[in-house]
Amino acid sequence: MNAHASPACTTVSNVLSVTNCHSATSQPLPLPAELRRSIAIDSTLGEQIAQQRHAVQRILNGQDDRLLVVVGPCSIHDPDAALEYADRLAALSDEVSEQILPVMRVYVEKPRTTVGWKGLAYDPDLDGSGDMPKGITLSRELMHAVASRGLPVATELLQPMLAPYLDDLLSWVAIGARTTESQLHRELASDLAAAVGFKNATSGDVQVAIDAMQAAAHAHQRFAIDSQGCPVMQESAGNPHTHVVLRGGHGEPNYQSHHVRSAVKALREAGQNPRLMVDCSHANARKDHRRQSEVMLDVLAQRKAGDANLVALMLESHLFEGKQALKPNAMRYGVSVTDACVSWEATERLLKTAAERMC
Ligand SMILES: O=C[C@H](O)[C@H](O)COP(=O)(O)O
């Protein structure tokens, strides 16, 4: 018996409990299979998602010379605003589809530097109540609704347990700067059918993302939860469709031609796909959303000058510009509650400019 155990850790018979003594409550979540049944993908939507995944992969393999653009809110906090955004993006997609493949960011989990709101899946009521059963249901409903508007869906997968609730709807997945070095996330990526972009680390280290590609291409045996909620030992096949995302690091950009050249060289030396995505936001924009346009224009100029490895961009954009603090009952519609975003009007201009420069 542990002499330091607190009374709260003991059962009535004074035997030390092996459960986490700090947990106050737990609440069951729906099973992945239940949500996949109630918010189901029919054969038409399934075929669309398969084609969209393939289209993303063709760009990343250099078989389609369009530009892949992962664009949308930093995070989703209001599904109605997200659907208005999706309607606008779906219409714009039709206009630019010869030059660009837009994929909508439907980010329902947010990795935080320290603490903060962790996303729709965790806290859909934005008030710290943490109604996760509602959060994962809303997240799946929203991704389904976005996909049903004809748009490919992108998200960051942060909690590996959440993947079986959402992964059948995804055409592109990010492993974020804070988790690229994590073995669990590399194993998860190795088991996904969608292409995966590994961000460089927040320090700016690109090698961890290259290492992640190598790890994810490999088959793994991993601990997982199956669609019935049972713990299983899962065998992954390895994912050949991965790439690096340059997002800058420690407030310094890494999208300029010398950064791109050095990332491509390192990728080639590691025997990995040299085709890259540049994230125009985050440290590449020095956390100033207005700088996304200068990053995008620089990358498009590099591409025009012959760097065919620059095949993809990421933009953080919402209906309205900027960001806002979470204030219950005082929220502005269509404004980000995490990183600042460019407005819809700016997004439309950026995507049309990108389409023109791709010609
Ligand atoms: O993309 C969003 C943020 O940059 C990321 O979630 C970290 O946010 P934080 O530094 O505000 O916690």
Ligand SMILES: C=C(OP(=O)(O)O)C(=O)O
């Ligand atoms: C969290 C994000 O990015 P990063 O991992 O690059 O910080 C994001 O794209 O929302």
